[in-house]
Amino acid sequence: MLLVSLDVGCDRQDRDCTPTETRAAVDPALMSFLSRARAAHHLADNQEQSQPAQALETLRSVLSGPRPGSPNHLAPEVREVLADTSARVADVESQLEQFENATQTLFGALPWVPDASYYRGHLFEVLGLVEERRTRALERQGNVKEAATARDRAMAAFEESMRIQADVIRTSSADAGK
């Protein structure tokens, strides 16, 4: 049964389908999730400047809210939107100097996008930004040693982001040339 479902669910040439996925049609439950996430992001756009804490709660509700499908078989769109939203949540958290929360948010999102993709690269990019902000905050506090450690983490995160995105670009170019 598993082999049959793999054969039917995933085309071997299809890079968008991982071996653990079985495809499902776009359905109302998926659209409800996307609609809710979209509304949350637009709400946060209006709240972010004047009420960043409120914007943070709005975006966090996407991460903690209902998800279509079973927990172990989330649709690709759901995982990617959760990852993208996590990146934004972490960005806002770091702006509010909640650096530990921000890093936990980012590390919690990485399993949703295990393959090299824009979303995974973006998570590491935001991680670099979070550690950069932490560096500046520590420097302001006079904590030079920890600031240096944070700076190293920021550089490592940026380098990982660049590596992932380079893979994505190469893969996209290879597919485009076919």
Next chain:
Amino acid sequence: MTSRSNPDWLAELIAKEGDAKLIEAQERDSLLTAIGSAASPEVLDPHRHAQILKAALSPSENSALIDDDPLAPPCTNEVIAAAATRKNIEADPLVSLLRAAYVPSELAPDLARSILSSTLTSPRPLTHHNSKAPSANFWGVLAVAAAAALWVAHATQPRLDGLSPTGQSLPNLAQSRTTRSLFSNSFAYSSASERIDRIAQVRQRELRNNRYLMWGLP
């Protein structure tokens, strides 16, 4: 020439309008008082106000209100009129047809058999061993027709719980998949809101197309 300060001006005004009969002075004064009260009402004495309300809201003290009370029990004339209306409605052939369509009564077995046999099968002599029961062919045709109706209903009925979880039995349904193909450029040129906008717009269009396919539309 009269002016409004002239108490007879109202009578003269009516006379000009064509009413040859002049208003009586007493009636004129009452009318003037009423118009003045309407234009500039004075505050009612609270005791007098209570008296007026009591008189208006106490039907037993004011028989004229009984006829206007929508919640009052029906009088004899109303009961007779209602019965006549009901009788007329019951006799209307259209009402009979509507009732039969909404709550159809059981057909007599002989009548049902004759209707079915005349529409589904050609007339044939009844067999000697069971001259009154429907033939096997009749039941066979009915079973096939019922199965076909069920199949059509199942195939065209949109699922109330959304689309099939696998979507494998219907071709060309848009599948849930990664959104990477929607972003040919780097994320640096778009915000999170712009990305979710793009994702939602595309998937919304695909859901709509999936629905049309499920309903059998091209």
